[in-house]
Amino acid sequence: DTAVSQTPKYLVTQMGNDKSIKCEQNLGHDTMYWYKQDSKKFLKIMFSYNNKELIINETVPNRFSPKSPDKAHLNLHINSLELGDSAVYFCASSQGTVNEKLFFGSGTQLSVL
């Protein structure tokens, strides 16, 4: 049973399209995250939710909108996709919000053509 699962694993789309990435964790954790890993492997936090409440919102274009329907799910919707959005997006979860171990999913490789 995968602890943090995200779908799809690969996403290829045209510029201007809207797409969503889904994430689910079965660890019973309270906190979930979205991270972006660029082509140089640099990992940067985008958002964090704790018990469905947004607690970290980095400087991310408002074309990116996270949604947490419950504490086991955190989805990422991206409007009007741009070439620069191409990256690997990782969902992660942790038990709490203070210096906790992150459990990452396997990533979604997004390619915008």
Add this chain to the structure above:
Amino acid sequence: QQQVKQSPQSLIVQKGGIPIINCAYENTAFDYFPWYQQFPGKGPALLIAIRPDVSEKKEGRFTISFNKSAKQFSLHIMDSQPGDSATYFCAASRGATNKLIFGTGTLLAVQP
């Protein structure tokens, strides 16, 4: 502005060698310093972590050395194996937040 600087970018060692990866940070408010290991096609996984009240932490073949005054910490991998070949990331976070700031990563290759 890179708050956590990591070096080297890549590293090749022979099996049994001791690769050392170094990180330096700027923000003295950081109080949690983990290392993550990432294999191709997978998400990062926590390897070992340290807090600034200790100077060294060892878990199995992995050791973190921490120098608070120099604002530096490093990962040592003892008796490295080909299976240790991966990308290693240092990170830092502060206080009542789990906002991890990652280093730029080190691609380690352990040759048989």
